Amino acid sequence: MKVGLFIPCYINQLYPQVGIATLQVLEKLNVEVIYPSGQTCCGQPMANSGYEYESVGACNNFIKNFKDFDYIVTPSGSCAYHVKNHYNIINQTDDVINVRNNIYELCDFIVNILKVKKLKAHFPHKVGIHKSCHGLRGLRLGSCSEIVGKPFSSIEDLLNEVDGIKLMELTRKDECCGFGGTFAVTEEAISVKMGKDRIQDHLDNGVEVITGTDTSCLMHLEGLINRNKQPIKVLHIAEILNNTIQ
Known part of the structure; x- marks a missing residue:
């Protein structure tokens, strides 16, 4: 391969x-x-x-x-x-x-x-998953809340194999963060409000680290977190799978 x-x-x-x-x-x-x-x-x-x-x-x-x-x-x-x-x-x-x-x-x-079933990764933290729109509704990496059917998530399946991790359930688990590429520039106020709402959902549910498959969305959330000095970290899922922090 x-x-x-x-x-x-x-x-x-x-x-x-x-x-x-x-x-x-x-x-x-x-x-x-x-x-x-x-x-x-x-x-x-x-x-x-x-x-x-x-x-x-x-x-x-x-x-x-x-x-x-x-x-x-x-x-x-x-x-x-x-x-x-x-x-x-x-x-x-x-x-x-x-x-x-x-x-x-x-x-x-x-x-x-690859159909990997087990991972040698260790991440003892409470993690919230941000399910980006392109991955969720475009690539079908998981089921969407607006569609009736059996729930699934490739991202959750993978993270559940990480030793020590605790995935936290969110109130609105597949809502857009407001980034949307250049949408965040042309519609700044709406974008910021959507991002703040997503961050608050993670905070309300005890999340220590927000992760996802798109650094662009995570960058948007991290910028808001840093500006508002909020007690939560942001990491791309690759960093967790690679066990970058303990």
Whole structure:
């Protein structure tokens, strides 16, 4: 199995520890990982801002860098979803189709491709999961509260294998945090209020650490937490699986 690692631009620039943790988690699971040095942004920010067709160059560059891998893995549900569902704006060659079919968010890859049942990770903390919209409703990493059916969650399944962790039940467990890419800039007041509501839900339910699959959402929440000096930490799920704090 030949796996290409895609690290989103905001992780590369602001949260490199998440990229490092992702690599180390995959290596601990005996996956051969290659990081193509020519990779750049997947094009999602331009698409979110209404300039999707100006991202064609970024899309083609992504395909060029990742077309020869069996799988592409990224610590970002939103980026994985964007490649899977929005790369219809470029010519649908075999390479493009293969990349779109074979890109996975990290948890999705570990649970559904590697089918890992046990993890050697230790994290003795009360954890609340922020289920980002792209991962939940786009990639179907879990069941949605508005749909009647048997509940499931790839993220919870994975975290439940971490020694010492206690997953805390939230009151509104799949509500948007308000980030929404450039929505947080163009609709600042609404975005902030939504983020504050999500943080309060975690605080009300005794959460010590908020985690999730999208650093973009976690960045939004962390900024509000830091500004308001609230007693809660934020970590990407890769950092927990990699046992970065004890």
